[in-house]
Each structure stands twice: as structure tokens, then as C-alpha cells.
Amino acid sequence: MTVVDINELVEQKMQADTTNQVQNTLNETTSTNLKQEAHFEAKKLDFKMLKQLEFYLEGLIKHGGSDLHIKSSSLIRGRINGEMMPLSNEILSYADGIQLAKEVLKSRFEELVENKSIDFNYKLNEKYRFRGNMFFQTDGVSAVFRVIPVDIPSMEDLKMPKSIEKFCHLKRGLVLVTGPTGSGKSTTLASILNQINKDQRKHIITIEDPIEFVYKDQNSLINQRAIGQDALNFSTALRAALREDPDVILVGEMRDMETIETAMHAAETGHLVLSTLHTVDAKDTINRIIGMFPGNEQNKIRMSLAATLQGVLSQRLIKTVDNKRAAAIEILIKNARIESLIADSRDSEITDAIAEGKDIYGMQTFDQALLDLYKNGKISEQETLLNASNPSDLKMQMTSHDSESGGEVDLSSSMIDLKVT
Numbered sequence: 001m002t003v004v005d006i007n008e009l010v011e012q013k014m015q016a017d018t019t020n021q022v023q024n025t026l027n028e029t030t031s032t033n034l035k036q037e038a039h040f041e042a043k044k045l046d047f048k049m050l051k052q053l054e055f056y057l058e059g060l061i062k063h064g065g066s067d068l069h070i071k072s073s074s075l076i077r078g079r080i081n082g083e084m085m086p087l088s089n090e091i092l093s094y095a096d097g098i099q100l101a102k103e104v105l106k107s108r109f110e111e112l113v114e115n116k117s118i119d120f121n122y123k124l125n126e127k128y129r130f131r132g133n134m135f136f137q138t139d140g141v142s143a144v145f146r147v148i149p150v151d152i153p154s155m156e157d158l159k160m161p162k163s164i165e166k167f168c169h170l171k172r173g174l175v176l177v178t179g180p181t182g183s184g185k186s187t188t189l190a191s192i193l194n195q196i197n198k199d200q201r202k203h204i205i206t207i208e209d210p211i212e213f214v215y216k217d218q219n220s221l222i223n224q225r226a227i228g229q230d231a232l233n234f235s236t237a238l239r240a241a242l243r244e245d246p247d248v249i250l251v252g253e254m255r256d257m258e259t260i261e262t263a264m265h266a267a268e269t270g271h272l273v274l275s276t277l278h279t280v281d282a283k284d285t286i287n288r289i290i291g292m293f294p295g296n297e298q299n300k301i302r303m304s305l306a307a308t309l310q311g312v313l314s315q316r317l318i319k320t321v322d323n324k325r326a327a328a329i330e331i332l333i334k335n336a337r338i339e340s341l342i343a344d345s346r347d348s349e350i351t352d353a354i355a356e357g358k359d360i361y362g363m364q365t366f367d368q369a370l371l372d373l374y375k376n377g378k379i380s381e382q383e384t385l386l387n388a389s390n391p392s393d394l395k396m397q398m399t400s401h402d403s404e405s406g407g408e409v410d411l412s413s414s415m416i417d418l419k420v421t
Contacts, residue, residue, distance in 0.1 A: 057124050
């Protein structure tokens with residue numbers, strides 16, 4: 001390398017260092033200014049942005065949406081029938097985003113500035129609450145508000161398969177509800193838990209981050225604990241719950257190895273444990289749990305899981321012909337064959353075992369659930385195949401059904417266009 005080359009590299013390095021220093025200075029200045037703004041008096045707020053927020057939240061509910069997305073320097077959008085739709089033509093400014101954060105968070109605004117993101121709950125009215133998350137991004141503040149109805153839907157309201165009711169009557173074991181974010185896991189768990197609350201005399205403890213559905217004591221006694229507010233984290237709160245005489249424990253999410261191990265221990269010692277995971281189906285759920293542990297512990301965890309796992313509900317929300325969404329649910333219910341497959345590391349055979357257990361045990365695979373929705377005219381052929389685990393096999397079953405029923409069902413007349421302005 002020549003002297004000229006070395007000089008060029010040194011100059012480039014100095015320029016890069018200068019750029020980084022300027023950027024760091026700007027970031028520090030912005031953070032300092034925001035921290036100074038955090039020391040505000042609530043009485044100085046006029047809450048104009050809060051009124052606008054509530055207008056958009058009401059609009060989201062009116063259109064049957066699930067999430068409101070607010071981003072500085074962008075349009076306000078809502079997730080409606082699974083798609084992001086603009087709710088106005090107005091651009092939210094950087095200053096308005098900061099003002100909204102102050103008005104929503106009030107005394108917790110400083111916590112947002114310090115941690116760069118924050119979870120919270122927001123109550124719109126007596127019927128609707130929202131799970132919120134606010135965070136900083138390049139253009140300012142962003143926020144997402146997830147709809148949580150105050151009235152907990154029943155299993156009948158959700159049109160759940162009858163076989164799911166079995167989980168309400170379990171005395172012990174582990175039941176998992178899985179699926180991607182926004183697939184309705186929390187709602188499914190809430191309906192199961194509230195059914196227990198109505199029908200049985202139990203002590204129920206929930207550990208959530210944050211608390212979503214709020215339960216009222218009926219035949220059961222329910223203690224709800226929020227991470228951060230009432231407990232440090234899931235694993236410590238779960239260990240403490242074992243000393244609090246529970247019958248049923250709901251863990252909002254099994255995020256780490258320690259929480260999973262403690263949950264299985266609770267299930268082994270005579271408690272019913274309900275929780276969620278972000279997995280796509282029952283087989284993936286089992287693999288994910290076991291894979292979180294070191295190799296030398298996996299056999300022990302597999303044996304424990306085979307003994308304690310009572311069921312897995314894996315769900316996806318599918319767009320229906322009337323522009324709404326319906327849940328397609330894969331249902332694994334423990335029997336001797338399922339327990340043996342898990343214990344013997346024959347996970348690849350689990351899907352077939354679920355399919356073959358449909359008539360006797362009430363189990364079903366995703367494709368069986370999709371086929372039932374298609375047969376009942378709830379979803380189109382395109383949506384059915386788009387969401388199928390095995391599209392080619394499912395297509396053959398759909399063709400056979402259409403032939404037996406005298407032709408393919410015409411669903412196009414039921415389609416509607418959703419327009420949000």
C-alpha cells in the first residue's frame with residue numbers, strides 16, 4: 001500500500017469519526033431535550049391530541065379493526081381484516097407525536113424517554129380497552145393500540161370447536177395456545193379461562209405483560225399480576241404462584257427456558273397451566289420447547305413434556321368471504337399415541353396422528369379446519385389454498401367435495417369491498 005493510499009484511508013477514517021461524533025452529539029442533545037420535556041406539569045396539557053386519538057380508536061372499532069398504528073411523519077392507519085388501511089389523509093407531525101405521548105402517558109412520559117419504548121393499557125370507554133406500545137423511531141414517536149373488548153367473548157361467540165371445551169375441565173397439565181402475533185391467542189385463552197371462572201370454584205392466577213382482559217370473580221377467585229407493576233418477570237412470578245395455592249395459572253407468554261421449566265414443574269405438581277407461544281403448529285411447538293434447552297437436558301425435557309402436555313391449539317385468522325376473519329384452529333389433544341410420539345422423538349408423525357384423531361378425539365389439523373370452513377362457505381378457494389399446509393392434497397379434497405355437492409361453491413357474490421377514508 002502506498003503512502004497516498006494510507007493518507008486517503010486516514011482521511012476517510014477521520015471523516016467517519018467526525019460524522020459519528022456529530023450524530024452522537026445530535027442524539028444526546030435530542031435525548032437531553034426530551035428528558036427536560038419529561039418534567040412537565042399535566043395541567044399544562046390541553047389534550048387535543050388525545051381527543052384525536054379517541055376519534056381514530058372509535059373509527060377502528062366501527063370498521064372492525066384490530067390495531068391502530070400511529071407514526072410521526074406518516075398517515076394514521078388501522079389493521080382491518082388483516083390489512084393496513086389509512087384512516088385519514090393527515091400526516092402526524094413530529095411535535096404532535098411528542099404531544100400525544102405526553103397526553104397518553106402523562107407521568108410515564110419520562111419512562112418512554114429513558115427506555116425508548118413502553119407498554120401500557122388505555123381505556124376508551126366501558127366497552128373497549130387497548131393494549132398499547134409506544135416507541136421511538138427515526139421520524140419521532142410511533143404507537144400501536146390493540147383492541148381488547150371489556151366483555152370477554154364466550155367459546156360459543158368465537159364459534160370454537162366443541163372439543164376445545166375439554167380443556168376447561170382439566171385438573172392438571174399444560175395447555176398451549178400458539179400462533180403469530182395478532183392471531184387471537186389472548187382472546188382464545190380468555191374465553192377458556194372465563195368458562196372455568198363461570199363453572200368452577202377455583203383459584204386462578206394470571207401473569208401477564210401487560211394485563212389484557214380484566215376478569216370479574218364469579219365462582220372462581222382470580223388474581224391478575226402485571227409484569228413490571230406487580231411482578232419482576234414471568235419466571236419469578238410463576239415460582240411465587242406455586243406458593244399461592246392456585247388451581248389454574250395463566251402465563252401470558254413462555255419467553256425463556258426458566259419460565260418453560262417452571263411451568264412444566266407446576267403442571268407436574270397438580271396445577272393446570274395455560275400459556276402461549278409464537279409457533280405455527282403443534283409439531284413446531286414441541287420442537288421449539290425442546291430446542292430451547294441444552295442438548296444434554298433435552299431428553300429429560302422431552303419426557304416431562306410428553307407427561308404434562310395436555311393440548312395445543314394453534315390458530316391462524318383467515319379472511320372470510322364477507323370481509324371478516326375466522327379462526328382456523330389446529331387442535332392437538334393428548335392421548336396415548338401422542339404421548340408416545342413425543343417421548344420417542346417421532347415428532348414428524350404428530351400431524352398424521354392429529355388428522356387420524358379427528359372423529360374419535362376431536363383433534364384436527366390446519367388443513368382439516370380450512371376444509372371445514374370452505375365446505376361451510378366461510379372462506380374462498382383462494383384463501384383456503386393460500387393458507388394450507390399442504391395445498392396440493394387439500395386441493396384434491398376440495399375438488400372431491402365440489403363434485404359431490406354438484407359443483408364448486410360460488411362465493412364471489414358474498415364478497416364486499418372495505419373502504420376506509
